[in-house]
Each structure stands twice: as C-alpha cells, then as structure tokens.
Amino acid sequence: MSTSTTILWYRQDLRLADHPALLRAADRGTVLPVFIWAPEEEGDWPLGGASKWWLHHSLDSLTEQLEGMGSRLILRQGNSLKVLSELIQQTGASAVYWSRRYEPAAIERDQRVKSALKQDGIEVKSFNGSLLYEPWEIETKAGGPYKVFTPFWKACRALHIDHDPREPPEGLISPRRWPKSVELADLKLLPEPDWDSQFYETWDVGARAAEDALNAFISEGRLGDYQEARNRLDVQGWSQLSPRLHFGEISPRQVWASVKAAYNGAPSLRKSSDTYLSEIGWREFAYHLLYYFPSTTNEPLREKFAVFPWDEDNEKLQKWQRGQTGYPVVDAAMRDLWATGFMPNRARMIVASFLTKHLRIPWQRGAEWFWDTLCDADLASNSLGWQWTAGCGADAAPYFRIFNPMTQGEKFDPDGDYVRRWVPEIAGLPNKVLDKPWEASEEQLEEAGITLGKDYPHPMVDHFEARDAALAAYNQIK
Numbered sequence: 001m002s003t004s005t006t007i008l009w010y011r012q013d014l015r016l017a018d019h020p021a022l023l024r025a026a027d028r029g030t031v032l033p034v035f036i037w038a039p040e041e042e043g044d045w046p047l048g049g050a051s052k053w054w055l056h057h058s059l060d061s062l063t064e065q066l067e068g069m070g071s072r073l074i075l076r077q078g079n080s081l082k083v084l085s086e087l088i089q090q091t092g093a094s095a096v097y098w099s100r101r102y103e104p105a106a107i108e109r110d111q112r113v114k115s116a117l118k119q120d121g122i123e124v125k126s127f128n129g130s131l132l133y134e135p136w137e138i139e140t141k142a143g144g145p146y147k148v149f150t151p152f153w154k155a156c157r158a159l160h161i162d163h164d165p166r167e168p169p170e171g172l173i174s175p176r177r178w179p180k181s182v183e184l185a186d187l188k189l190l191p192e193p194d195w196d197s198q199f200y201e202t203w204d205v206g207a208r209a210a211e212d213a214l215n216a217f218i219s220e221g222r223l224g225d226y227q228e229a230r231n232r233l234d235v236q237g238w239s240q241l242s243p244r245l246h247f248g249e250i251s252p253r254q255v256w257a258s259v260k261a262a263y264n265g266a267p268s269l270r271k272s273s274d275t276y277l278s279e280i281g282w283r284e285f286a287y288h289l290l291y292y293f294p295s296t297t298n299e300p301l302r303e304k305f306a307v308f309p310w311d312e313d314n315e316k317l318q319k320w321q322r323g324q325t326g327y328p329v330v331d332a333a334m335r336d337l338w339a340t341g342f343m344p345n346r347a348r349m350i351v352a353s354f355l356t357k358h359l360r361i362p363w364q365r366g367a368e369w370f371w372d373t374l375c376d377a378d379l380a381s382n383s384l385g386w387q388w389t390a391g392c393g394a395d396a397a398p399y400f401r402i403f404n405p406m407t408q409g410e411k412f413d414p415d416g417d418y419v420r421r422w423v424p425e426i427a428g429l430p431n432k433v434l435d436k437p438w439e440a441s442e443e444q445l446e447e448a449g450i451t452l453g454k455d456y457p458h459p460m461v462d463h464f465e466a467r468d469a470a471l472a473a474y475n476q477i478k
C-alpha cells in the first residue's frame with residue numbers, strides 16, 4: 001500500500017465541503033476516512049441521547065457522500081489511540097489528519113494521541129474545521145481572553161479575515177484494500193425503546209440537508225425577518241442550523257459566505273444579516289470561553305456564585321423536565337424539547353430562568369438535562385447559555401433580571417399557537433388566560449373542559465413569591 005496514505009480522523013466535522021484536513025489529506029495521496037466511537041473519552045460529557053440519534057444519521061449521510069466519491073467511511077469503536085495505531089499497522093498509513101476540537105477532554109486526548117503517534121514517526125496534523133476564529137487568535141489589548149461579547153466580536157470583525165469556504169476535493173484516492181469496519185448499527189446510537197418518532201418529522205440530517213436548511217433560511221425570507229422574528233416562539237424565525245454546526249455538517253465559513261452573498265445582492269438585508277452573523281459570533285465566543293475557562297462546564301465563572309444558596313430538589317426538577325410546572329410557556333418549551341430535540345433560543349432562556357430563579361435549582365442540573373435531550377447539545381454553547389441565564393457567567397444577564405413566564409408567553413407567542421401545540425390540554429382557554437390558567441374563571445375552565453390540578457397542574461410556585469425568594473437568595477451573595 002502507498003506510503004502516502006493519510007487517515008482522516010472524522011469527529012465533529014462530518015462533511016466533505018470546506019474541510020481543510022480532508023483537502024490536505026487528498027493532496028497528499030490515498031485517504032482513509034475513519035470515525036471512532038469512543039464516548040468514554042468525552043470526560044464528564046459523553047454524548048446524550050438526542051446527540052447520539054443525530055450522530056447516527058449524520059454518519060449514515062457521510063458514508064453515503066463518501067461512497068458517492070468512490071470512497072468509504074470506516075467505523076470503529078474503542079480507545080482512539082489504539083484504533084488509530086491498529087489502522088496504521090493494517091494499512092501502512094503514514095499520516096493522521098483531523099479537525100481540532102476545543103472541549104477540555106478532547107484537547108487532552110488529542111494531545112496524547114498526537115505525541116504518541118509522532119513518537120512512532122507518523123505525521124500528525126490538526127486543522128481548524130469548525131470556527132471562524134480559533135480561541136487564541138483573539139485577545140484583549142492586555143493580552144488575555146475576553147469575557148464580554150461585544151468587544152470580543154468587534155475584535156473578531158476588525159481582523160477582516162477572509163472567510164471564503166473551500167470546495168470539496170475533486171476526488172479521493174482509495175486504498176487498494178479497505179480495513180474492516182463495524183456496522184453503524186453496532187454503535188447502538190439509536191434509542192431503545194424508541195422515543196424518537198417526532199425527531200424524524202422534525203429533521204433531515206446530513207451535509208446536504210444542512211446546506212438546504214441554510215438556503216431555505218435565506219431564500220424564504222427568514223434571514224430578512226431575523227431581527228424581529230428570531231424571538232418568536234410561534235413562527236420559525238430562526239435557522240435551526242445549530243445541530244448541523246455542532247456536528248460540522250456545515251461550517252461557519254459556509255454560513256458566512258452564503259449570508260454575505262445574500263446581503264451583497266440585497267443591501268436591505270444588511271442589518272438582519274449582521275444580527276444573524278453576531279449570533280454565529282456568540283458561538284465563537286462560547287468556544288473562546290470554553291478554551292480559556294474550561295472549568296465553566298461545571299463551575300460558575302463568577303466565583304461568588306459558588307456559595308449561592310441553590311435548592312437541589314429532585315421532585316421539582318422532574319416537574320420541570322416533564323413540562324408539568326403549571327406555567328404553560330415553560331411546559332410547552334420543555335415538551336417541545338423532549339419531542340423534537342430542539343427548543344428556540346427564547347424558550348431556552350425562559351425555561352433556564354425558571355429553573356435557576358423560580359425554582360433555584362442549580363444551573364448544572366438544567367445543563368445536564370439539555371445535554372441529554374438537545375440534538376445540538378454543545379459543551380461550549382450550553383455552558384455559556386446556562387451560565388448566562390443564571391447570571392453567573394461571562395457577559396451574563398444579571399441574576400436579578402427574572403423572566404416573567406406569563407408576559408414572555410404573551411409577548412413571544414401572542415396568539416398562543418406554541419402553547420396550544422405543546423400543551424393541548426389547555427388549548428380551549430381564551431388567549432387572555434392561556435399563559436395563566438389559574439386566572440381563568442370557572443366558566444372559562446368549564447368551557448375549555450379543564451379541571452386545574454387534574455387535567456393540567458396548578459402552578460408549582462407562585463411567580464411573585466418565587467421571584468422575591470430568588471432576589472433574597474441573591475442578596476446573600478451580592
């Protein structure tokens with residue numbers, strides 16, 4: 001076998017287009033694309049159920065794309081270094097290339113793999129396959145990391161980096177003999193018993209579907225409406241690219257280039273495009289923070305929150321998880337998450353605020369639940385999102401800013417479509433009381449066929465009392 005065989009170690013970069021590691025491997029000669037399933041190497045954060053579902057379908061799609069180029073995807077499971085060493089022995093590969101990851105456990109593992117393979121004389125190279133700006137490319141004037149988004153994003157934009165995506169390789173040279181691969185089903189990524197039926201109705205997975213989703217977001221006018229519509233719960237004003245970006249089915253450079261092409265063609269899109277790209281910027285910021293403050297996956301960035309009087313309460317946590325809090329907008333969002341593996345950003349902020357403020361349950365319990373149930377579960381964005389809402393992270397919303405679930409529902413789901421879809425037992429209530437069924441008159445309840453406490457729960461806490469209790473708790477650490 002050729003000595004110029006390169007193992008392309010696929011991880012969270014499950015695509016062919018705009019893939020620097022794949023391009024360089026293709027330039028070098030024979031390419032052996034490999035994915036290794038090694039959940040025990042993810043530290044405290046092995047993939048959750050929804051992410052595994054996504055990964056299964058994404059690997060399936062990548063296999064199909066590679067086969068379309070006359071190549072294959074070799075699937076293996078076990079210790080990454082061991083598997084790579086075996087493959088090197090079996091194929092005579094002389095190089096291993098991969099796209100960098102930034103999670104603490106992945107960095108530690110990759111460094112170990114790199115130095116062991118290098119000692120054996122293997123050429124090892126890693127590439128940036130998933131960010132516009134790698135964490136260390138951006139620093140404050142004093143030379144440190146940023147903790148506030150606006151100056152971070154300003155510093156990124158000031159670099160005027162060319163974000164043009166690369167084309168996929170024109171062809172891939174295959175090894176004369178392929179090493180053995182396990183079957184995708186052997187990785188057992190799909191749930192048993194299954195709870196994923198609505199996932200199939202919600203998602204098309206894979207790089208082609210990712211590009212379609214991006215194109216539809218732009219061509220259907222959602223990019224133009226993004227500024228206003230991104231916060232709505234009842235209409236899809238967002239792009240739903242997050243799981244696709246997480247698994248690298250599409251790169252932020254591809255997103256950047258398409259958005260830029262759209263506003264170059266239609267200058268009226270400039271403002272909403274800037275807003276949209278700044279959300280991509282929040283993803284970059286999340287990785288910047290994760291890289292410089294790796295403990296923030298489990299610990300608050302603001303140290304004073306280490307002594308916050310949280311209330312660990314499993315029973316309350318379960319009501320929140322199951323969408324049985326008695327607050328319709330919270331329950332709708334939690335049921336949406338369970339059914340589809342997704343929740344719009346506004347809903348994430350509402351339910352996270354409810355958990356950490358109304359219930360004073362530690363944000364880490366919420367982050368864990370999201371980790372298991374979100375298709376886009378991402379250690380950087382999830383840690384940032386939870387710490388931001390709980391008030392203990394970088395550039396965070398202050399703890400004393402407590403979302404009112406009734407007015408949030410009225411404002412962002414004005415006709416109640418979102419609540420009625422996910423909480424059908426109260427669908428018959430008039431809009432005026434839909435977000436606060438406890439204020440419905442006996443007549444209204446009767447007309448809607450609801451007995452509170454039987455068909456739908458009474459609110460598990462009183463909003464105003466819970467708010468006061470949260471503020472009192474915050475005063476203890478202020």
Ligand SMILES: Cc1cc2nc3c(=O)[nH]c(=O)nc-3n(C[C@H](O)[C@H](O)[C@H](O)COP(=O)(O)OP(=O)(O)OC[C@H]3O[C@@H](n4cnc5c(N)ncnc54)[C@H](O)[C@@H]3O)c2cc1C
Nearest residue numbers: 238239240241242279280282283345348377378381382385
């Ligand atoms: C408590 C909480 C937990 C979260 N957990 C995750 C998570 O595990 N994974 C995840 O990808 N996002 C997470 N987010 C961020 C955000 O909610 C999602 O990225 C967004 O809702 C995804 O939907 P979209 O692709 O339609 O977003 P769009 O509005 O279309 O935005 C485009 C892209 O920008 C990025 N983005 C948007 N908002 C944010 C943000 N606030 N932080 C970081 N990146 C952002 C995402 O990559 C997103 O795909 C979390 C937010 C909160 C408040």
